[in-house]
Amino acid sequence: MTVRVRFAPSPTGFVHIGSLRTALYNYLHARKNSGKYILRIEDTDQNRYVEGAIENMLSAMQWAGVNHDEGAIIRNDDLVQIGEYGPYVQSERLEVYKKYIEILIEKGQAYYCFCSKERLDEVRDEQKKAGLNQKYDGKCRELSKEEIKKKLDNGETHVIRLKLPENYDIKFEDVVRGNVVVNTVDMDDQVLIKSDGFPTYHFAVVVDDHLMRITHVIRGEEWLISTPKHVYLYQAFGWEVPLYAHLPNILNADKKKLSKRQGDVAVEDFMKKGYLPEALVNYIALLGWSPEDNQEIFSMKELEENFSLERVSKSGGVFDINKLNWVNAHYIKEKPIEEITDLAIPYLIESGYIAEGQVQEKYDWIKDLVSIIRINLNNLSEIGEKVAMFFNDEFKLSEEATDVIAEEHVPELLELLKTKINNADSIDVSDIKSIIKEIQKELGVKGPKLFKPIRVAVTGESHGPDLPQIMKILGKKNMLLRIDYVVNNFIKKV
Numbered sequence: 001m002t003v004r005v006r007f008a009p010s011p012t013g014f015v016h017i018g019s020l021r022t023a024l025y026n027y028l029h030a031r032k033n034s035g036k037y038i039l040r041i042e043d044t045d046q047n048r049y050v051e052g053a054i055e056n057m058l059s060a061m062q063w064a065g066v067n068h069d070e071g072a073i074i075r076n077d078d079l080v081q082i083g084e085y086g087p088y089v090q091s092e093r094l095e096v097y098k099k100y101i102e103i104l105i106e107k108g109q110a111y112y113c114f115c116s117k118e119r120l121d122e123v124r125d126e127q128k129k130a131g132l133n134q135k136y137d138g139k140c141r142e143l144s145k146e147e148i149k150k151k152l153d154n155g156e157t158h159v160i161r162l163k164l165p166e167n168y169d170i171k172f173e174d175v176v177r178g179n180v181v182v183n184t185v186d187m188d189d190q191v192l193i194k195s196d197g198f199p200t201y202h203f204a205v206v207v208d209d210h211l212m213r214i215t216h217v218i219r220g221e222e223w224l225i226s227t228p229k230h231v232y233l234y235q236a237f238g239w240e241v242p243l244y245a246h247l248p249n250i251l252n253a254d255k256k257k258l259s260k261r262q263g264d265v266a267v268e269d270f271m272k273k274g275y276l277p278e279a280l281v282n283y284i285a286l287l288g289w290s291p292e293d294n295q296e297i298f299s300m301k302e303l304e305e306n307f308s309l310e311r312v313s314k315s316g317g318v319f320d321i322n323k324l325n326w327v328n329a330h331y332i333k334e335k336p337i338e339e340i341t342d343l344a345i346p347y348l349i350e351s352g353y354i355a356e357g358q359v360q361e362k363y364d365w366i367k368d369l370v371s372i373i374r375i376n377l378n379n380l381s382e383i384g385e386k387v388a389m390f391f392n393d394e395f396k397l398s399e400e401a402t403d404v405i406a407e408e409h410v411p412e413l414l415e416l417l418k419t420k421i422n423n424a425d426s427i428d429v430s431d432i433k434s435i436i437k438e439i440q441k442e443l444g445v446k447g448p449k450l451f452k453p454i455r456v457a458v459t460g461e462s463h464g465p466d467l468p469q470i471m472k473i474l475g476k477k478n479m480l481l482r483i484d485y486v487v488n489n490f491i492k493k494v
């Protein structure tokens with residue numbers, strides 16, 4: 001049997017990273033088992049429809065490299081569908097649901113319900129007052145064929161409900177949670193077709209999963225409570241029930257479900273901040289699944305080889321931004337320099353330090369800049385603040401930096417540095433290293449006494465990345481300007 005899994009988002013706005021993780025686990029399970037991964041759009045709730053949400057979701061998945069084999073994709077700006085079990089957009093499948101609800105009614109497993117909203121509210125109120133479980137009281141369960149026909153002919157508003165047997169144990173197997181048994185005593189006769197003629201999620205999901213030959217339903221644990229209804233629907237149709245895997249929630253530090261109020265939760269937020277897709281995917285893969293050893297850095301290919309549903313845990317993983325930063329920093333450092341430069345350029349432009357028109361001409365210089373700065377980045381949007389020292393010529397000095405250049409030997413050292421930079425034919429890392437070596441010999445100073453004043457004079461800061469590389473990036477003219485600026489403004493004349 002070929003493994004077939006699906007991710008079935010409702011296009012209601014931004015893409016929560018929990019959704020990306022659900023998609024990822026489905027994708028990984030398919031890859032690991034040489035199966036197929038399907039993406040189905042669940043848009044039957046017309047009230048929740050948000051313009052552009054489908055495109056947004058598909059592009060987030062593409063960005064993350066979680067690509068599906070069947071379903072809706074964007075091709076040349078159009079939404080197209082690939083695969084032989086389509087359409088993969090539920091609003092295009094209304095005829096299918098119609099056909100299957102009729103089968104269910106015919107089998108006596110579903111029934112028309114004409115109760116008004118007011119009546120349902122009353123019933124619930126009374127149940128509440130009596131301390132009973134609130135559910136539909138079954139008034140329309142036993143309507144005769146004639147009564148139904150009459151009401152339908154009169155055009156009475158109605159829904160179609162599932163006819164659940166009383167006191168019946170519904171059992172199913174969940175890879176993450178083991179065997180689950182739920183009795184129908186507390187369950188409602190679920191609405192399957194709404195009064196607008198659209199199917200509910202519960203009905204559409206079962207019909208589609210069956211028709212699309214889904215073997216494993218891997219989804220968030222918030223759906224666990226609905227699963228008994230789904231399982232009963234399969235049984236009512238006489239269909240084979242898929243294997244379930246309900247994934248634990250991603251949690252905040254306070255162990256509550258990760259929500260927007262606590263910070264970034266949308267894939268788009270992380271994209272914008274300059275998290276790399278490979279880092280986000282690597283990090284969220286480990287939020288709920290654990291490998292056999294303690295490996296923490298996984299390429300997509302390694303995840304595909306190592307992932308298993310059996311190692312998904314029941315308890316939720318806590319989202320830890322510091323850990324994500326650590327993983328992202330790793331990928332920023334490891335990426336080929338051209339690639340990371342290209343990704344960093346929009347952030348440099350945004351920070352206002354580089355104009356779009358200069359990029360081509362300054363490309364090599366930008367590359368040097370990125371190569372030295374990237375070792376200190378958690379994400380690419382931090383680059384603006386980290387490169388500031390290359391652009392602000394008139395800096396202020398911290399107390400520590402002031403102390404560094406207050407030492408007696410510094411004026412002579414900077415004078416010598418200036419002369420040597422002035423006389424140099426080229427300012428490459430090796431030229432700079434020789435200049436510093438010469439000063440060391442001529443003045444007899446070394447270590448911090450030698451390096452720190454030079455660093456403060458050219459950057460205004462007493463700590464930072466590799467000094468010769470910084471000096472190379474600054475170039476001759478800038479360095480001379482800055483040394484003069486420091487000498488004139490911060491060194492006491494005697």
Ligand code: GLU
Binds near residue numbers: 008042218223
């Ligand atoms: N459309 C549901 C959602 O928005 C899918 C739930 C499921 O995977 O069955 O998450």
